[in-house]
Amino acid sequence: MSLSCIIIEDLPVAAEYLKRCCEKSGMIEVVAHCVTIKDAINSLRKNKVDLIFLDVEMPEGRGFDVLDKIEYSSKVILTTSKTEYAYSAFEYNVTDFLKKPFTYERFMEAIKKATATPIEPPKEDIEEDHVFIKSDGQLIRLKNDDILYIESMGDYVRFVGQEKNILSLIQLKTWKQKSIPASS
């Protein structure tokens, strides 16, 4: 089995160690190493990979910002030295969580988890009469009937409602693809 991955990590020693683990596994090819969120977004738009190793705290924001801005079907493995991202990890359908520094054995456990389940995109579900929207780190439930219209604002989408407006960091095209079934 051969897997491709992108490493998103701003600490050189951590990136070096991850590359070494990938190489040692004999099954993971590192396609790119990105040290900024912007580079990571560009790289992931160009390269479809099986795995993303994602550092949570980056200089210009959170690693999750990358996931907000791309369409991804890759498995995501968080690499961090903090363990307080459980909620976000769940929200982004993250496969595993490697606390730095980690052993090679722990790394391989994460890889096994990633390969054990089929790769599928995270869902921002539209379920019958409502939709979930991410905004300000929260998952907000909006009834379809309460949405007057949806407006594209570059990298953001504004949901204009009967009672409130919500701004979500996602492109309209991406949101439509994730939310609206192909048959509709």
Place this chain on the structure above:
Amino acid sequence: MYDEDYQYIEVIFEKVLDSFDENLQAIIYNRDKNLELLRKSVHKIKPSFGFVGLPIVQEKCQDFETKCQIATSVNELDTDFAALLKSLQEAKAIIAEEYGRLKSFNQTN
């Protein structure tokens, strides 16, 4: 972590030293900015210590990060900041010494 691969351990120590001063300067610089920037710069250097066998220094960084989240101003952390800075400088000296030893060992083996 490194399977006693001393050549590779040397690379790891070198990587940590290469970025150490820049990361340390960022901490000192952000001391005069705000708590969040200070916390972020400490967060960035923190995992380095775990990779070179200094988990206690990593824990000290984590403790300081936690204090940054609780404090309301940088001045509240003057004593903690001085203690952290001392630990980081001592850690750098240890890493540099070990790196030198590793280099010598690898050259003769």
